[in-house]
Amino acid sequence: MGESSSRLEEKKINILVVEDSETQNVWLRQILEKNGYQVSATYNGKEALAVIAENEPALIISDILMPVMDGYEFCKIVKMDRNLKDIPVILLTLLDNPKDIIKGLECGADYFMTKPCDEKNLLARVQHILKSFRDREPEESLAAVEVFHGGQKYNISLGSQQIIDNLLFAYEIAIQRNRDLRKAQEDLRAFTEHLEEKVKEEMAAFVAESTERKRVDEELQFNLEKLQRTFQETVHALASASEKRDPHTAGHQQRVAELACGIAKNMGLHADQIEGIRVAGLLHDIGKVSIPAEILNRPGTLADIEFSIIKNHPQHGFDILKTIEFPWPIAQIVIQHHERLDGSGYPLGLLGDRILLDARIVAVADVVDAMISHRPYRPACDLDVVLAELNDNRGVLYDLEVVDACLKLFENKNSRCA
Numbered sequence: 001m002g003e004s005s006s007r008l009e010e011k012k013i014n015i016l017v018v019e020d021s022e023t024q025n026v027w028l029r030q031i032l033e034k035n036g037y038q039v040s041a042t043y044n045g046k047e048a049l050a051v052i053a054e055n056e057p058a059l060i061i062s063d064i065l066m067p068v069m070d071g072y073e074f075c076k077i078v079k080m081d082r083n084l085k086d087i088p089v090i091l092l093t094l095l096d097n098p099k100d101i102i103k104g105l106e107c108g109a110d111y112f113m114t115k116p117c118d119e120k121n122l123l124a125r126v127q128h129i130l131k132s133f134r135d136r137e138p139e140e141s142l143a144a145v146e147v148f149h150g151g152q153k154y155n156i157s158l159g160s161q162q163i164i165d166n167l168l169f170a171y172e173i174a175i176q177r178n179r180d181l182r183k184a185q186e187d188l189r190a191f192t193e194h195l196e197e198k199v200k201e202e203m204a205a206f207v208a209e210s211t212e213r214k215r216v217d218e219e220l221q222f223n224l225e226k227l228q229r230t231f232q233e234t235v236h237a238l239a240s241a242s243e244k245r246d247p248h249t250a251g252h253q254q255r256v257a258e259l260a261c262g263i264a265k266n267m268g269l270h271a272d273q274i275e276g277i278r279v280a281g282l283l284h285d286i287g288k289v290s291i292p293a294e295i296l297n298r299p300g301t302l303a304d305i306e307f308s309i310i311k312n313h314p315q316h317g318f319d320i321l322k323t324i325e326f327p328w329p330i331a332q333i334v335i336q337h338h339e340r341l342d343g344s345g346y347p348l349g350l351l352g353d354r355i356l357l358d359a360r361i362v363a364v365a366d367v368v369d370a371m372i373s374h375r376p377y378r379p380a381c382d383l384d385v386v387l388a389e390l391n392d393n394r395g396v397l398y399d400l401e402v403v404d405a406c407l408k409l410f411e412n413k414n415s416r417c418a
């Protein structure tokens with residue numbers, strides 16, 4: 001028989017569709033009708049039984065999970081009915097679990113198809129089943145099969161064609177699973193490759209960023225060191241500018257700075273505060289740039305008026321430095337370096353701890369260096385005289401702890417900054 005005449009016969013064939021999903025129901029109906037079959041569409045087993053009573057179909061395609069009456073129960077009723085049992089039943093389901101299939105076979109289902117299935121496979125399966133049933137020997141004996149699955153025994157009766165078809169179905173599912181697994185494996189490999197690429201890109205970006213950050217850090221460090229050098233050079237230039245007016249005190253500010261640092265270290269002060277004291281020591285007499293050179297350089301005892309002019313140098317120093325943003329109170333230390341604890345100092349006559357500790361340290365260092373240095377109006381004092389001055393005025397003119405730290409320096413013969 002030719003294919004065209006075979007299709008003409010199939011056009012008259014009635015297929016019963018039992019499917020609760022509206023989408024699936026419509027899809028099945030459209031595919032089958034488009035290919036020449038007559039379709040009765042129902043939505044559960046109970047509706048399907050009513051339709052069969054009116055018009056017996058050549059093939060039943062039924063879903064399993066449905067309301068009112070599911071596919072298993074519907075199939076069982078059909079297969080137990082002597083008049084209906086020869087109608088082939090395909091269970092169309094999402095399930096491909098062996099237990100569900102065994103349950104379907106127990107209910108007498110002839111074939112299974114998993115959802116979603118494509119149009120080509122559906123039509124091929126329908127044509128094959130219709131042909132198999134048409135060609136089947138009447139009263140073909142069924143083989144009773146005992147199936148053990150999951151520790152449970154199932155009794156199933158199957159015809160030879162049915163066994164072959166179901167084996168084929170199992171084989172198709174295995175192939176599909178294998179195909180899915182291979183696809184998943186390929187996706188995973190592609191994803192891994194993509195991931196490796198991304199990791200390489202991220203690593204490269206990270207390395208580039210780290211290199212750039214290191215370069216910026218080094219540049220910042222270089223600029224910071226350069227700035228610190230410029231600052232030191234500026235401070236020294238300022239200090240030497242003031243000493244140029246008074247050659248007799250050359251090196252005085254440098255020595256005061258070193259001695260003050262030694263005292264501060266002995267007192268256990270923080271390194272940053274010591275650095276501030278060093279800068280203040282270097283600049284403490286900067287106000288002398290405003291004092292006439294003839295007064296600064298004149299030998300002999302100063303007249304009161306001259307001395308009062310000289311006494312203005314802390315204020316001049318403050319005025320010069322007050323607008324400079326040092327990280328330490330340099331202008332305040334400079335204006336206070338001739339203040340004394342008992343209020344007898346100048347220019348403000350401050351008392352006790354109203355005088356900054358840093359200024360009390362510079363004051364002692366200044367007195368010591370001035371006494372041991374030669375001046376136009378007097379010779380340099382012996383160290384004994386200097387020590388006596390400190391001891392006599394310890395806690396009176398000069399800070400007690402500062403004097404002790406200074407005396408300790410002389411004891412250790414180490415008055416230099418590290």
Ligand SMILES: [Fe+2]
Pocket residue numbers: 284285313337338366
């Ligand atoms: Fe001074």
